[in-house]
Amino acid sequence: MTETPQAKQPLTSLPGKALYIAPSILAADFSRLGDDLRQASTGGADMVHIDIMDGHFVPNLSMGPGVVQAIRPVTALPFDVHLMLSEPGRYLEPFVAAGADHLTIHVESRGDLPAIIAEIHRLGCSAGITLRPGTPAIALAPYLEMVEMVLVMTVEPGFGGQSFMAGQLPKITAIRRMMRDRGRDNMLLQVDGGVGSKTAQQVILAGANVLVAGSSVFNAPNGIQDAISGLRALV
Ligand SMILES: O=C(CO)[C@H](O)[C@H](O)COP(=O)(O)O
Ligand SMILES: [Fe+2]
Numbered sequence: 001m002t003e004t005p006q007a008k009q010p011l012t013s014l015p016g017k018a019l020y021i022a023p024s025i026l027a028a029d030f031s032r033l034g035d036d037l038r039q040a041s042t043g044g045a046d047m048v049h050i051d052i053m054d055g056h057f058v059p060n061l062s063m064g065p066g067v068v069q070a071i072r073p074v075t076a077l078p079f080d081v082h083l084m085l086s087e088p089g090r091y092l093e094p095f096v097a098a099g100a101d102h103l104t105i106h107v108e109s110r111g112d113l114p115a116i117i118a119e120i121h122r123l124g125c126s127a128g129i130t131l132r133p134g135t136p137a138i139a140l141a142p143y144l145e146m147v148e149m150v151l152v153m154t155v156e157p158g159f160g161g162q163s164f165m166a167g168q169l170p171k172i173t174a175i176r177r178m179m180r181d182r183g184r185d186n187m188l189l190q191v192d193g194g195v196g197s198k199t200a201q202q203v204i205l206a207g208a209n210v211l212v213a214g215s216s217v218f219n220a221p222n223g224i225q226d227a228i229s230g231l232r233a234l235v
Contacts, residue, residue, distance in 0.1 A: 009078040009101040010126035011047070011188060012148055019235045020046040020210045021228050022080055022190065025071075026062060026160040027214030033067075034074050036218055041075035043225030044232060047102070049192070049212045050081045051160075052095070057086040057109060058158035065091075065098035072099035082130070082192065082212075084157050085109060089116045096123040104128030104151050104190075107139050117146045128190070132157060133165055137174040144182060149210070150175055154203070155193030160214040164194030169206045176207025197227075200234050 014020065023045050028036035037048065048071075053062040068079065078101040085091060089111040092103060103120045105113065107129055120127040129143045130151035140150060152172050155162040172191060179187045191208040196216025203211065211231055220227035 006072065006076070006099065008096075008124040010124065010148065011078060011080065011102045011128075012126055014046065014078070017046065018209065019204065019232065020188070021217075021231050022047045022049040022210055022212045023217040023224070023228065024049040024051060024160065024192070024212050024214035025218075026051045027218040029218070033071060036224065037071055037074045039224040040217065040228065041077050043223075044228045045077060047078040047080045047210075048075065049214075050079055050100075052081060052083050052085060052091075053158060054085045057106065058084045060158045065094040068095060068098035068100060078102060080104070080128075080190075082151065083109075087111055089119070092116070092119055092123060096120075096125055100125060102126045102128060102149070104130050104149065106157075107131045107143065108135060113143060114146060117143065128188075130192075133168055137171050137178065140175065141178065144178060144184065144187075147187075149188035149190055150179075151190040151192055151212075152208070153193050154191055154195065154199075157193075161219075162194055164196075164199040166199075166202070169202055172203065172206035172208055197230050197234075200231055204234060 023040040053060045055061040080102045081100040088105040117127045126148040128149035154168045189208045190210035191203045192212035217227045
């Protein structure tokens with residue numbers, strides 16, 4: 001029997017909330033990925049953050065469309081896919097067919113980025129743009145009107161479980177200001193890397209409204225649901 005594909009849920013279809021929590025499954029226990037994901041889903045997550053690494057753009061490999069497809073039936077939450085790929089344009093269709101609802105590309109990656117963003121939209125997904133810690137906020141300016149979300153990396157992309165880079169906080173503030181100046185203050189501003197109970201408050205105060213949390217959720221001492229509730233209680 002062929003399964004009917006789930007209708008796309010671009011992040012523009014999220015219910016209005018002051019804060020969204022996006023657990024990153026990179027920190028889940030891969031031997032029981034479905035169970036961990038189910039706990040995050042019933043525990044109050046708003047979307048699932050999925051890190052895709054090609055061993056070239058970043059010095060690590062993670063997962064491909066097969067894993068995304070395998071976990072698609074586990075939860076109805078939107079899949080927020082962070083593409084750490086040198087050539088993201090080559091892989092949009094496989095990830096969308098596997099169940100992605102949102103694709104974020106890096107401003108430092110290769111290709112015609114406006115065309116890639118347009119293709120993400122054509123495929124029924126929302127689009128995001130992100131930047132490495134060393135890339136200045138102004139690099140995003142040409143793309144701000146084209147995307148629904150900006151992601152600020154607060155670790156060097158490639159690995160989970162790294163320490164939060166507080167030096168990126170002014171960049172979050174600057175990007176939120178750029179959004180306001182362009183009348184786009186309703187945009188999502190996501191922060192990814194080392195976000196947990198000790199760092200989330202600063203990130204929210206700087207202007208973020210989507211928290212990616214890997215280790216702090218999946219390795220939490222009191223469980224996944226408790227960690228998500230703890231982050232949610234910050235606003
Ligand atoms: O994009 C990423 C790494 O490149 C991950 O999303 C991020 O590192 C999340 O993990 P943690 O919350 O453990 O830092
Ligand atoms: Fe990520």
